[in-house]
Amino acid sequence: MFRYLQRTLRGNHAPCSIFSNEVSASLNQRPAVNSNVLTSQSDRSYHEGTGDTICPSMVRGIDHIRDPRLNKGLAFTFEERQLLGIHGLIPPRFKTQEEQLELCLTSLEMYKADLDKYIYLVGLQDRNEKLFYRLLSENIEKTMPIVYTPTVGLACQKFGPVADVRATVVTDGERILGLGDLGASGMGIPVGKLALYTALAGIKPHQCLPVTLDVGTNNQSLLLDPLYMGLRHKRRTGAEYDEFIDEFMEAIVARYGQNTLIQFEDFGNHNAFRFLAKYRNQYCTFNDDIQGTASVAVSGLLTSQKVTGKRLSDHKILFLGAGLASTYPEPKDKRAFVESKMYDFHYDSSAMPEVYEWPQLPGLRGASAAGGAFKPEILQEMAKLNKRPIIFALSNPTSKAECTAQQAYDNTENSK
Numbered sequence: 258m259f260r261y262l263q264r265t266l267r268g269n270h271a272p273c274s275i276f277s278n279e280v281s282a283s284l285n286q287r288p289a290v291n292s293n294v295l296t297s298q299s300d301r302s303y304h305e306g307t308g309d310t311i312c313p314s315m316v317r318g319i320d321h322i323r324d325p326r327l328n329k330g331l332a333f334t335f336e337e338r339q340l341l342g343i344h345g346l347i348p349p350r351f352k353t354q355e356e357q358l359e360l361c362l363t364s365l366e367m368y369k370a371d372l373d374k375y376i377y378l379v380g381l382q383d384r385n386e387k388l389f390y391r392l393l394s395e396n397i398e399k400t401m402p403i404v405y406t407p408t409v410g411l412a413c414q415k416f417g418p419v420a421d422v423r424a425t426v427v428t429d430g431e432r433i434l435g436l437g438d439l440g441a442s443g444m445g446i447p448v449g450k451l452a453l454y455t456a457l458a459g460i461k462p463h464q465c466l467p468v469t470l471d472v473g474t475n476n477q478s479l480l481l482d483p484l485y486m487g488l489r490h491k492r493r494t495g496a497e498y499d500e501f502i503d504e505f506m507e508a509i510v511a512r513y514g515q516n517t518l519i520q521f522e523d524f525g526n527h528n529a530f531r532f533l534a535k536y537r538n539q540y541c542t543f544n545d546d547i548q549g550t551a552s553v554a555v556s557g558l559l560t561s562q563k564v565t566g567k568r569l570s571d572h573k574i575l576f577l578g579a580g581l582a583s584t585y586p587e588p589k590d591k592r593a594f595v596e597s598k599m600y601d602f603h604y605d606s607s608a609m610p611e612v613y614e615w616p617q618l619p620g621l622r623g624a625s626a627a628g629g630a631f632k633p634e635i636l637q638e639m640a641k642l643n644k645r646p647i648i649f650a651l652s653n654p655t656s657k658a659e660c661t662a663q664q665a666y667d668n669t670e671n672s673k
Contacts, residue, residue: 316341317341317342318341318342318343318346319343319346321333321341321343322343322346322347325382325383325384325385325386325389326386328384328385328386329354329385329387329388330347330352330357330384330385330388331347331348331350331351331352331357332351332352332353332354332357333347333351334351335351354387354388354391357385357388358388358391358392358395361381361388361392362392362396364377365377365378365392371402371403371407371408371411372408372411372412372415374403374408375403375404375408375409375411375412376412378392378393378400378403378404420512420513421463421464421513422464422465422466422512422513422517423460423461423464423465423513423516423517423518424451424454424460424464424465424466424517424518424520425447425465425466425467425468425509425513425517425518425519425520426446426447426450426451426454426465426466426467426468426520426522427447427468427469427470427505427519427520427521427522428443428444428446428447428468428469428470428521428522428523428524429443429469429470429471429472429524429525429528430442430443430444430469430470430471430474430487430523431492431523431524431525431528432523432524432525432526432546433446433523434446434523434653434654434657435652435653435654435656435657436654436657437476438474438475438476438479438492439474439476439479440471440473440474440476440479440485440487440488441469441471441474441485441486441487441488442479442485442486442487443469443523444467444469446522446523447467447468447469447522448467450467450520450522450545451465451466451467466513468505470501470502470505471487471488472488472492472493472498472501473487473488473489473490473491473492473493474487474488474491474492475491475492498528502532506519506536506539506540506542510540515540515541516541517541518541518542518543519536519540519541519542520542520543520544520545521533521542521543521544521545521546522544522545522546523546524544524546529544529546529547530547532544533547533548550651553651554649554651557649558574558647561647564645564647565643565644565645565647566645574647577630577631577659628652628656628657628658628659629659629660630659630660631648631650631659631660631664631665633664633668636648636660636664636665636668636669637668637669639669640668640669640670646669648660648665648669650662650665
């Protein structure tokens with residue numbers, strides 16, 4: 258009969274282990290050991306553990322799968338899966354270790370290059386240690402040249418920067434959200450956007466590359482800030498700047514391949530339009546502020562038909578702002594507008610108080626970075642004119658938004 262020995266609450270804390278009753282009794286009768294010298298082989302058998310022994314009773318759930326020393330893959334029996342709390346966390350099929358071993362050998366043979374076989378075996382070691390060492394011990398002649406010399410030498414040479422980048426988000430920091438020129442401090446934008454790539458699209462983190470191209474800044478407060486990390490000079494422009502961007506695009510493709518996605522993020526208006534026109538037919542690229550916003554806007558307008566119960570041809574939409582998010586989306590939006598016979602109007606924020614008084618204006622679309630431009634009286638007037646007004650406040654961050662969602666709900670009586 259086996260039992261778990263719990264850690265003692267006094268003295269030295271020995272690691273948890275599993276012993277039979279007979280072994281436990283013999284341990285209590287062990288002879289004294291010189292703390293300085295191990296004098297015999299019998300002394301070594303009583304040497305204290307070093308803390309790397311695992312107590313399975315202290316581990317439950319998915320940790321049994323994550324820890325390669327405990328994981329058995331599909332070899333966990335039904336009773337073990339129930340007891341350990343992993344039932345449902347692995348496929349319902351049961352396989353013995355012998356069956357798993359046969360499958361691993363088949364998978365290993367599918368790789369032609371020794372380096373690929375090495376990578377497969379290292380991955381197996383990271384998942385299931387028991388299976389890895391059994392595969393090695395039963396296939397010495399086949400696996401030793403892979404896990405050790407000569408293949409291990411090649412692996413050491415090849416290890417280095419990850420070359421499997423699928424998507425990169427790049428900015429020059431000139432127009433960060435609605436905050437303006439932040440220079441090198443805009444690095445948080447590519448990092449944050451790629452976090453969404455992983456969370457929402459499932460792209461692996463190591464396949465995402467955030468990039469900030471530091472060409473200087475025209476933000477005087479940053480140039481005078483002793484803590485600013487970027488280059489302390491005015492922005493480079495003209496041919497020098499364009500050549501730098503060309504070099505970056507060529508380097509990405511040369512390093513990671515022609516199919517690598519290159520997303521332009523928060524470039525200045527004057528550069529964003531140029532680069533989109535210049536690169537869109539040469540590289541796998543798009544501009545989020547231009548094309549991404551347009552796609553979201555059209556999607557929102559199409560969806561609004563379900564809410565209002567009206568066709569797009571029955572709508573008049575006012576666009577507030579003349580930046581990227583309002584001016585460039587127009588071609589995409591215009592196609593939808595023309596096909597639906599829909600009217601759209603563009604206005605500067607200064608004209609806003611007059612425009613909202615127009616009759617039969619069911620929609621407002623703001624991308625002006627003019628925080629609070631959709632004032633309560635404007636929203637209230639929209640609610641009087643329309644049972645379900647369409648209000649898109651697209652500027653960000655929140656401090657630059659024309660209104661918040663809650664303000665729209667409160668002032669149009671549509672919070673419910």
